[in-house]
Amino acid sequence: MFKPAGTFTALITPFRGDEVDFEALRQNVKAQADAGITGVVPCGTTGESPTLSHAEHREVIERTIAAAAGTGMTVMAGTGSNATKEAIDLTRAAKESGADASLLVNPYYNKPSQEGLYAHVMAVADAVEIPIVLYNIPGRTGVTMLPETIERLAAHPHVVADKEATGSLDVASEIRHRCGDGFAVLSGDDSLTLPLMSVGGTGVVSVLSNLFPAEVKRLVDAAAAGDFAGALAQHVKLFPLFRAVLSMAVNPVVIKTAMRQAGLDTxxxxxxLTGMSxxxxxxxxxxxxxxxSRLG
Structure with missing residues (x-):
């Protein structure tokens, strides 16, 4: 069973007017492959998934899988929804398109109980035979999946990991304590990748790697190899930009702006969403x- 470890890029979705620019998407996926990134994540928060139609959502995943074919990168497709039936449909479509795993965000807006969160994920996991990575991001969803709920879900053979974006190392540590080595925990915040890997995290779903893929990968690879001094040196160089990308405006406004400034097609x-001042x-x-300048 797929156990995610390494550097995964939360892809932006390029728009041209009212349409998704699939050629720009292909080019962005190619750039990630050229940098040696472990995998890509279409249709997450960074991909502006709430603004995609159902047809667009499916096609972005399909086109990403096609662009990643033969590169060695895995595709972890964002298939979450606040409607369980829709999450099942999106996850099934991703599986049929060849996705390696599903990234399943907590249902947003309707704020279910812990039992509701458990039942929602179990319904998807029972319906579709694909590795599922939970996505715990209360700042976006309005609800936190507690470690004890994650422990219950980790007993399902399809639930293999958690993308942890609560901002709490205590939460990440408790998940590792409860779920053991067989269950992966990925950082959902670039600035917390190194601290989280120090308590047993296996990598990151990164926003900044859209712009600096090789540099983020260098940090993760060093930490995974136990070279925490080297990882810290890289973390310190990147930290001001890690923070800026998620604090100067809501994601993905800042990363898209920075990519455009660098001449990349976003x-x-x-x-x-609107642009920065x-x-x-x-x-x-x-x-x-x-x-x-710091990176040289």
Missing amino acids: GGLRLP PPAEAELQRIVGETR
């Missing part, structure tokens, strides 16, 4: 420039 944002863009460019 297309536009899709409403209701000119002063904020200038500040971001300064931070990116300083990061490049």
